Amino acid sequence: FTKPFIEAKEVLNHIENSGYEAYFVGGCVRDLLLKREIGDIDIATSAPPSVIQQIFNKVIPVGLEHGTVIVRHRHQSYEVTTFRVEGSYSDQRHPDKVEFIQTIDQDLKRRDFTINALAMDKKGDVIDLFGGRSDIENKVIQSVGNGYDRFKEDPLRIIRALRFSSQLGFHISPNTIKDMKLVKSEIENIAVERVNNEMAKLFAGDYIENGINYLSNTKVYQHLPIMNEHPDIIKLLPKNMQAIQSFGGVIALFHFLAPTISIKKWVSEWKCSNNVKNEALILNDALLQYKNCGLDRLLVYCLPSNYYQVFSELVNMIFNQIVLIDELVQIDNSLPIKSKKDLAITGDDVRGLFPQLKSGPWIGNTLTKVEHEVLSGNLKNHKIDLKDWIKWNPHVID
Ligand code: ATP
Numbered sequence: 001f002t003k004p005f006i007e008a009k010e011v012l013n014h015i016e017n018s019g020y021e022a023y024f025v026g027g028c029v030r031d032l033l034l035k036r037e038i039g040d041i042d043i044a045t046s047a048p049p050s051v052i053q054q055i056f057n058k059v060i061p062v063g064l065e066h067g068t069v070i071v072r073h074r075h076q077s078y079e080v081t082t083f084r085v086e087g088s089y090s091d092q093r094h095p096d097k098v099e100f101i102q103t104i105d106q107d108l109k110r111r112d113f114t115i116n117a118l119a120m121d122k123k124g125d126v127i128d129l130f131g132g133r134s135d136i137e138n139k140v141i142q143s144v145g146n147g148y149d150r151f152k153e154d155p156l157r158i159i160r161a162l163r164f165s166s167q168l169g170f171h172i173s174p175n176t177i178k179d180m181k182l183v184k185s186e187i188e189n190i191a192v193e194r195v196n197n198e199m200a201k202l203f204a205g206d207y208i209e210n211g212i213n214y215l216s217n218t219k220v221y222q223h224l225p226i227m228n229e230h231p232d233i234i235k236l237l238p239k240n241m242q243a244i245q246s247f248g249g250v251i252a253l254f255h256f257l258a259p260t261i262s263i264k265k266w267v268s269e270w271k272c273s274n275n276v277k278n279e280a281l282i283l284n285d286a287l288l289q290y291k292n293c294g295l296d297r298l299l300v301y302c303l304p305s306n307y308y309q310v311f312s313e314l315v316n317m318i319f320n321q322i323v324l325i326d327e328l329v330q331i332d333n334s335l336p337i338k339s340k341k342d343l344a345i346t347g348d349d350v351r352g353l354f355p356q357l358k359s360g361p362w363i364g365n366t367l368t369k370v371e372h373e374v375l376s377g378n379l380k381n382h383k384i385d386l387k388d389w390i391k392w393n394p395h396v397i398d
C-alpha cells in the first residue's frame with residue numbers, strides 16, 4: 001500500500017465497522033497495479049448513501065440519485081458510491097435510473113473496461129471477475145462483456161477507450177476496436193461537455209501518439225465537433241506530438257495549423273469554459289508573435305507565467321524549437337513594466353497633453369504605443385520622457 005491508500009483505508013474501516021462492505025474500485029486499483037501515480041481514490045460500498053451521510057462528519061452529497069457521496073477525511077476527498085446497476089442512458093448523460101444492489105459483482109459488471117473493473121479490499125486482495133489484471137499485464141483495453149452493447153449503452157466509452165490508450169500506452173483489443181467502429185456515429189448524440197472532458201485527458205496523455213493514432217485509424221474523430229467538417233485536420237497534427245496539459249493549448253494548436261477555423265468556433269462547438277477560451281486566445285497571440293519576432297519581450301509581457309509550460313510545449317511541436325521555461329522567466333524579470341498600470345503616465349496625463357481634443361479611444365491607443373516603446377527599451381519609463389516622446393511624435397495620437 002502507498003500513502004494515499006493508507007489514509008483511505010480508514011474510510012473503508014469506518015464503513016465496515018458500521019456493518020457494510022467497502023472496496024477501492026476503478027482507476028485507483030488499476031494505477032496501483034501499474035505502479036502509476038494515483039489520481040483520486042474511489043470507493044464502492046453496500047451502504048446506501050443515507051448511511052454514508054450519517055456515519056461521516058464531513059460529506060458532500062454530489063450525486064445522491066446515482067448513489068455518490070463525497071466523503072472528506074484528513075483533508076482528502078473520496079467518492080463513495082453505493083453498489084449499483086444502471087438502466088439505459090436515454091439522455092446520453094446519466095442513466096435513466098440506477099438500482100442499488102447488495103454485492104459488488106454486478107457493480108463491477110457495469111464498468112467500462114476490464115482494467116477499470118477491479119476492486120480491492122482493505123487487505124489488498126483484488127476482486128478480478130473479468131481478467132482485468134492480466135489485461136493490465138498485457139497492456140490491453142477491452143470492454144467488460146459485449147463491447148457492442150456496452151458502447152450502445154453509453155457511446156462515451158468509445159472516447160474513454162481512446163483516452164486510456166493515450167494515458168496508459170495500452171493497445172485496444174481488435175474486438176473492442178471493431179465494436180467502437182460499429183457504434184462510433186452515436187457519439188454525436190452525447191453531451192459535448194462529456195466528450196470534451198475525455199478529449200482533454202486524451203490530449204494530455206503521456207502516450208498521446210498512441211491515442212491520436214487510434215483516434216485517426218478508427219475514424220472516431222469524424223463524429224466530433226469541427227473535426228467532422230474538416231476530415232483532414234488530424235493529419236495536420238505534428239509528428240512529434242507531446243502531451244498538452246490544457247484544452248486551451250489544444251485549441252491554440254489546431255487553430256495555428258488550420259487558421260480558417262476560428263478559436264471562437266472551437267470554443268462554442270466544444271462548449272468550452274471562458275478560461276479555456278482565454279487561454280487559447282493568449283497562446284495563439286504568443287505563437288503568432290513567436291513566428292514573426294521570435295522570443296521577444298512583448299511576447300513574454302503578454303504571456304501569463306502559468307502558460308509558460310504549455311507555450312514551450314507548443315513551440316517545440318510546431319516550430320521544432322526549444323524554449324526553456326527559465327528563458328521566459330529571465331525575460332520576464334528583465335521587463336521594465338509588468339502591465340499598463342506600471343507605466344509612468346496615465347490616460348489623464350495623455351489627455352492633458354492635448355487639451356483641445358475630446359477624450360476617446362485615441363487615449364488608450366496612445367498608451368498602448370507608449371507601452372510598446374517602453375517594453376522594447378526605446379523609451380525610459382519616466383513621466384517626462386514619456387510625455388516628451390508623445391509631444392514630439394504627435395502621429396501616435398492618430
Ligand atoms: P482517472 O485516473 O482518469 O480518474 P478512472 O479510471 O478513475 O481514471 P473515472 O472517469 O474517474 O476514470 O471513472 C472511475 C471509474 O468509474 C472507472 O474506472 C470505471 O470503472 C467507471 N466508469 C466511469 N465512467 C464510466 C462509463 N461511462 N461507463 C462505465 N464505467 C465508467
Ligand code: MG
Nearest residue numbers: 027039040042
Ligand atoms: Mg477517477
